[in-house]
Amino acid sequence: MTSNTRVVVIGAGLAGVRLARRLGELGTPALLIGEEGHPPYNRVLLAEVLAGRYAPEVIALPAPAELVRARVTGIDRGRRSLVCADGTRIAYGTLVLATGSNPVLPPLRGLFTPDRVLPEGVHAFRTLDDCLGLSKAVRPGVRAVVIGGGLLGVSAARALAVRGAQVVLAQQSERLMERQLDPGASALVLRHLRDLGVEVHTECRVRDVRCVGGAVRSVELADGYALDADLVVLACGVRPRVGLAEAAGLAVRKGVLVDDALRTSDPRVHAIGDCAQHDGNVYGLAAPALEQADVLAESLAGNTAARYTGTRSLTRLTLTGPDSPFDLAAFGETDPRPGDDVVQLADATRGTYRKVVVRDDRLVGGVLVGELGTVGALARAWEGAEPLPDEGPLLHLLTNDGGS
Incomplete structure (x- = not known):
C-alpha cells in the first residue's frame, strides 16, 4: 500500500488494536504504532494481574500484522507524516489518533523528586x-x-x-x-x-x-x-492524552473533537477511544472505544453510511476475594429525578442490592450488586429505550434471570 493512501494508527491499546484488526479483515491494512515495549494488552484487566489472578501474557491482545514500536513526537499535517523520537518519519494518508489517556497526578507536596520523577514506592x-x-x-x-x-x-x-x-x-x-x-x-x-x-x-x-x-x-x-x-x-482518574493533537493545531477541548464520522477538524485525521470527545462526551471506557473502532473501520473501508451516534455504556466490575467474587454493574442515571419511579431490592445478609429508575415508562438507569443474573435483561431494556410492559415490569426485570 502506498504511503499516500496508508492508514496509520497511533496507539496500541484496545481501540487502536481493534481498529487495525477490523481494517485488516475488511481489506484495508493499517500500520499500528505503539510506544510501550510490551505486546498490546487489555488495560481493563491490569488489576487482575496485580492481584495475581492472571499472568501478564494472559491479557495480551492479538496484535495486527503491521505493528511498529515508536514514540511519536509530532504530526506534520502539511507533509502528512509523523515525526518519531528517533528522528524517523512515517508517512500517512489517513491518520487515526488512539492515544488513550494519562493518569492524573494530584498536586501533592513531595510527590516528585527534584528531577521530576516519582519517588521510590x-x-x-x-x-x-x-x-x-x-x-x-x-x-x-x-x-x-x-x-x-x-x-x-x-x-x-x-x-x-x-x-x-x-x-x-x-x-x-x-x-x-x-x-x-x-x-x-x-x-x-x-x-x-x-x-x-x-x-x-x-x-x-x-x-x-x-x-x-x-x-x-x-x-x-x-x-x-x-x-x-x-x-x-x-x-x-485519567485525562485524555491530547498533546499531539494540540501541537498539530487540531480542535481540542477535554478531548480531541470528532464528528459522527469520528473525523477531527482535519478531515484526514480521526480520533477514537479515551482521547476522543464526541458530542460533548469523553467516555474513558472500553465499550465506547471498541464501538468507535468498529464504526471507523467500516467508514475507512468504504462504508460511507457508517456513523457513530454515541454509546450507552454499562460499567461492570468483578472484585475477586478469598471467598467469592463481588460483582457490580451500573448504567444510565442511577439518581432519580422528581416524578421518577424507583424500585429497590436489598438483601443485607447475601450482600445483594438492585435498583432501577424508570421515567415515562422507560428504564433510564440502574445499579446492581451481587448475583447479576438480571443484568442482561435490564441492559437490553435500557439500551432499547422502549416503553416497558404495563403489568409488573419493574419487579419482573429485577427478579427474572434474563442472562448476563
Missing part, C-alpha cells in the same frame, strides 16, 4: 509497567496507601489486599465510586473492601507525600494525620 496505575512495578514491590505486610476511591482505586486496593498488603484507601469525596454508584451500592463496596481488611477513609484529602532518601515513608492528610506507607498508588 510511589506508583501510578495505568500501564503494564506500572502494574509490574507494583507487583514486584508488594508482599505480605507491606503498608500501601491508595489515593482515590473510584473504580480504579477500588480495584487496586482490592488487588493489593488479596496479595496480603495492609491497605488504606483515601477517598476525597463522601463515598466510593460516586460517579457510578448510588449510596446503597457504594456502601456494599465499602463493606466488601473492609471484609478484605482494607481501611477506608472517605471525605479525606491527602496533602503531602513524605520521603526519606528518595523513598516514600508516609502520606499526610489535610487534618495532619499521617499514614505510614511503603507503597503509594495514585488512582485519581
